[in-house]
Amino acid sequence: MATEELTRTRKTIVGIQFLFVAFGSTVLVPLLVGLDPATALFTAGIGTFIFHFVTKGQVPIFLGSSFAFIAPIISASQQWGISGTLAAISGVALVYFVMSALIKWRGRKLLDRLFPPVVIGPVIILIGLSLSPAAVNMAKENWLLAFISLITAILVLSFGRGLVKLVPVVFGIIAGYIAALCMGLVDLSAVASAPWFSLPSSLSDFHLPEFAWEPFLFMIPVAIAPVIEHIGDVYVVSAVANKDFVKDPGLHRTMLGDGLACLFASFFGGPPVTTYSEVTGAMQITRVTHPQVIRIAAFTAIVFSVIGKLSALLQSIPSAVLGGIMLLLFGTIASVGIQNLLQHKVDLNSTRNIIIVSVTLTMGIGGAILTFGTFSISGIGLSAVVGVLLNLLLPADKPAAAAQ
Numbered sequence: 001m002a003t004e005e006l007t008r009t010r011k012t013i014v015g016i017q018f019l020f021v022a023f024g025s026t027v028l029v030p031l032l033v034g035l036d037p038a039t040a041l042f043t044a045g046i047g048t049f050i051f052h053f054v055t056k057g058q059v060p061i062f063l064g065s066s067f068a069f070i071a072p073i074i075s076a077s078q079q080w081g082i083s084g085t086l087a088a089i090s091g092v093a094l095v096y097f098v099m100s101a102l103i104k105w106r107g108r109k110l111l112d113r114l115f116p117p118v119v120i121g122p123v124i125i126l127i128g129l130s131l132s133p134a135a136v137n138m139a140k141e142n143w144l145l146a147f148i149s150l151i152t153a154i155l156v157l158s159f160g161r162g163l164v165k166l167v168p169v170v171f172g173i174i175a176g177y178i179a180a181l182c183m184g185l186v187d188l189s190a191v192a193s194a195p196w197f198s199l200p201s202s203l204s205d206f207h208l209p210e211f212a213w214e215p216f217l218f219m220i221p222v223a224i225a226p227v228i229e230h231i232g233d234v235y236v237v238s239a240v241a242n243k244d245f246v247k248d249p250g251l252h253r254t255m256l257g258d259g260l261a262c263l264f265a266s267f268f269g270g271p272p273v274t275t276y277s278e279v280t281g282a283m284q285i286t287r288v289t290h291p292q293v294i295r296i297a298a299f300t301a302i303v304f305s306v307i308g309k310l311s312a313l314l315q316s317i318p319s320a321v322l323g324g325i326m327l328l329l330f331g332t333i334a335s336v337g338i339q340n341l342l343q344h345k346v347d348l349n350s351t352r353n354i355i356i357v358s359v360t361l362t363m364g365i366g367g368a369i370l371t372f373g374t375f376s377i378s379g380i381g382l383s384a385v386v387g388v389l390l391n392l393l394l395p396a397d398k399p400a401a402a403a404q
Helices: 002-033 037-054 067-106 109-114 117-129 132-139 143-159 162-166 168-182 189-193 213-241 246-267 277-286 291-305 308-315 319-343 351-366 379-393
Strands: 063-065 273-275 369-372 375-378
Touching: 002 037, 002 063, 002 067, 002 168, 002 277, 002 291, 002 308, 002 319, 037 063, 037 246, 037 273, 037 291, 037 308, 067 109, 067 117, 067 132, 067 213, 067 246, 067 319, 067 379, 109 379, 117 213, 117 319, 117 351, 117 379, 132 143, 132 319, 143 162, 143 168, 143 319, 162 168, 162 277, 168 319, 189 308, 213 246, 213 273, 213 277, 213 379, 246 273, 351 379
Parallel strands: none
Antiparallel strands: 063 273, 369 375
């Protein structure tokens, strides 16, 4: 009995620790796009429970806020407001549902045909690069604060050990916030007046998505990269846990669980969620891979979401502090796209591959827009669609001998 209690206690401690690994990124996304960080914690926690229900409680994955949708959410909110943005987020769920059905029907080969690394790599690069102006604009409000946050995060990432190395965002924000306090740049009046217990704004001020085709279709192409990232994460988690989750409970179930979690987020005002590789890294370090530990982390996220003072504290963080963190994070996202191309040994001497990568990047960075009547598609979404079409339509390169 004592051993059982000790095991249960250790699971609880590790579960709470795992949430802190995911905490920085989960609350950073809503802070950047104007959503409630408490709501993001709530939807991440409930979304993780939904995922575990669909996957029969077997897969140790935590779902947190996705960085891929920062720029699209900002753009959607400017064009269609909060209700239209929630409708756009529901479009993400549709992509997961369709991919889940395709995997169930045809296996992963069809996805590899539609979304090979030569398409996904440039799209991931664009996700990071498209956000770079926002990072600089926020950082330049106070470069000193921005650099304090940035340098702290870099030092933790470079010299940290164990779990500390996995939370550079948390340390960077704390350092920047302390510096801002010392400089008198933080208004704590909202924190002082906030109640200790408070429901997330999504529950106290509920908004149903206002369905419209424009925002719905606007967000769908952006979801392609996170879907492919999901597949890769499931393979990594399988390796860490030494179990084949691709076969049991099946990739179609993990995809369906992620989609349902995104749909839940769209109804409750949270950002789309995605599998968190940070937590997978923490599992690898601690060698604790029991799914129950992840559910403890999810429950802790829900508890944190109703602490009113915590939400107020997060919203009091100066923009420059967040901007400093963004300078690192968004560049890191772009580097993941480059890493994707290198790991899969994409031949950039191939004329066909160069065309796909070049056109995808140019259209995304250049801000190309395609309009049909009242509907328009632009940015990452348009670039993703163009990349997929080029990959399907361009012929393979002729062998060198044949060309001569």
